[in-house]
Amino acid sequence: MLYAEHFKAVWRTLQRLGVHPGSVDDATQEVFVTAWRKWHDFEGRSTARTWLLGIAIRVASDTRRKQRPTEEVSPELQMSGPGPETMAASNEVGRRVEQLLAKLEPERREVLLLVDLEGYSVPEVASATGINLNTLYTRLRSARQQFEELVKRESEELR
Amino acid sequence: MKPLSKEASAALSALQAIDPTTADEARVRRNLERALGVVVPAASVAVATTAASAHAATGASLSSGMGVLGLGAKAVAFVMAVGVGAAVTVSTVTAVKTAPQAVAAQEIEITIDAPTVPPERSRGATAELEIAPVSPAPAPPIAPPESSREVTAEPEVEIATAAVQPRLRAPPPPPNPRVEFTSAPAPAAAPEKDVLPPPPSPPSEPEVSEAAYELEVEANFPTCDVKTEMKAALSARRLLNADRAEESLFLLGAYQRHCPSGRWSNEAWVVRMAGLCHLDRNAEVIGLLQWFSTEYPGRRTAVVSELGRFCSDEVLKHGEPSAE
Numbered sequence: 001m002l003y004a005e006h007f008k009a010v011w012r013t014l015q016r017l018g019v020h021p022g023s024v025d026d027a028t029q030e031v032f033v034t035a036w037r038k039w040h041d042f043e044g045r046s047t048a049r050t051w052l053l054g055i056a057i058r059v060a061s062d063t064r065r066k067q068r069p070t071e072e073v074s075p076e077l078q079m080s081g082p083g084p085e086t087m088a089a090s091n092e093v094g095r096r097v098e099q100l101l102a103k104l105e106p107e108r109r110e111v112l113l114l115v116d117l118e119g120y121s122v123p124e125v126a127s128a129t130g131i132n133l134n135t136l137y138t139r140l141r142s143a144r145q146q147f148e149e150l151v152k153r154e155s156e157e158l159r
Numbered sequence: 160m161k162p163l164s165k166e167a168s169a170a171l172s173a174l175q176a177i178d179p180t181t182a183d184e185a186r187v188r189r190n191l192e193r194a195l196g197v198v199v200p201a202a203s204v205a206v207a208t209t210a211a212s213a214h215a216a217t218g219a220s221l222s223s224g225m226g227v228l229g230l231g232a233k234a235v236a237f238v239m240a241v242g243v244g245a246a247v248t249v250s251t252v253t254a255v256k257t258a259p260q261a262v263a264a265q266e267i268e269i270t271i272d273a274p275t276v277p278p279e280r281s282r283g284a285t286a287e288l289e290i291a292p293v294s295p296a297p298a299p300p301i302a303p304p305e306s307s308r309e310v311t312a313e314p315e316v317e318i319a320t321a322a323v324q325p326r327l328r329a330p331p332p333p334p335n336p337r338v339e340f341t342s343a344p345a346p347a348a349a350p351e352k353d354v355l356p357p358p359p360s361p362p363s364e365p366e367v368s369e370a371a372y373e374l375e376v377e378a379n380f381p382t383c384d385v386k387t388e389m390k391a392a393l394s395a396r397r398l399l400n401a402d403r404a405e406e407s408l409f410l411l412g413a414y415q416r417h418c419p420s421g422r423w424s425n426e427a428w429v430v431r432m433a434g435l436c437h438l439d440r441n442a443e444v445i446g447l448l449q450w451f452s453t454e455y456p457g458r459r460t461a462v463v464s465e466l467g468r469f470c471s472d473e474v475l476k477h478g479e480p481s482a483e
Contacts, residue, residue: 003191007202008179011187015177025183029190036195037461040396093173100170116163117171141160148167155166 017060046127054128100150108143196455404437436470448478
């Protein structure tokens with residue numbers, strides 16, 4: 001049930017957290033294996049979704065440390081995505097946005113992506129990471145401000 | 160707190176779509192099943208309507224993002240077309256119903272009353288079908304390793320179609336709580352062809368305290384529903400952690416007797432081994448571990464690691480599957 005309900009969210013979240021597409025299979029598997037092993041420790045104080053997010057954040061952190069920066073996407077993964085033209089167009093925009101996001105501090109970027117893109121609430125992220133709620137709100141506010149300025153500047157430069 | 164502006168939000172959502180495809184999902188699920196030794200129900204990743212909206216959304220968000228970031232209108236139009244076109248080609252994915260053998264299956268409420276549900280029925284029909292246990296076996300003591308290997312030699316086929324095939328595991332014969340266990344499980348006769356061989360006969364329990372009998376009453380499983388199974392699982396682990404291994408084993412015996420094809424049955428064997436180690440019933444652990452390792456080779460490392468808290472290295476070493 002946990003897998004059936006949360007596979008997609010875990011998969012997306014891992015990639016949002018910087019896991020390379022070539023490693024996302026293994027990382028997703030690791031999240032659910034860990035959940036399976038630790039299920040008896042799950043006390044139900046948070047939702048399963050939040051609990052999984054906590055595991056995913058830790059797995060993503062470990063995976064990022066291990067993965068090589070120039071890791072290539074496997075042919076299988078390349079085949080499973082959109083067509084080349086779509087990829088090219090989306091890559092163009094995506095690359096620019098990624099470049100903007102890369103200018104944010106990692107902690108700020110993380111909370112911005114989890115909240116504003118993946119739809120987690122700040123309390124959920126706080127529960128999953130153990131980070132103080134106020135700290136996260138501050139990070140999110142700063143991240144939004146910074147990202148908005150970057151987007152504004154980028155679009156002005158392109159005009 | 161001030162939300163993200165429209166522009167920034169559009170830019171953010173223009174990040175490359177990273178939803179998994181059904182192929183991604185199947186690949187991960189296969190690996191997960193290998194690692195855990197259980198059948199994992201398919202996750203819904205690309206039902207037609209969802210996929211259509213996802214693709215359309217991709218197109219829309221890309222166009223917004225392109226607008227924000229100044230890309231040309233031609234590119235936008237193309238992406239929109241691809242987005243809509245892609246929706247047409249997506250096929251419907253069935254089998255979004257889940258089986259209770261999923262990871263953390265304790266969350267769901269499914270009752271299994273009939274252990275003789277025909278296993279040939281299709282995956283998508285009802286949740287019960289996915290876990291349909293075969294008819295209770297007449298208590299063969301242990302699995303011959305040959306047939307285990309025969310099945311595990313083709314894990315992809317077995318796992319990929321597990322939901323529409325007979326239940327992989329024959330239920331363990333209920334242990335008799337009053338019969339003394341005196342020796343390690345003996346090899347069994349020839350197994351059935353289309354099901355994995357049954358696990359070793361759960362050993363009977365030693366004399367137990369009155370408290371344990373109360374547990375038996377508590378664990379008088381009227382139905383093997385998720386709630387009851389969850390309760391049994393937690394109680395058995397708690398008892399073990401509280402150095403009450405005999406009572407834990409007694410409870411496990413009750414569980415395995417009442418719910419021979421329960422969702423927690425595989426884990427129950429691990430807890431049983433830990434309890435047996437705790438009581439220095441090493442011969443039984445070795446027999447069980449050999450069977451378990453043959454049956455679930457992918458899980459052996461994790462199980463041995465878990466048992467490391469309770470069992471000696473020597474026992475774990477002897478519990479390696481016999482090389483045949």
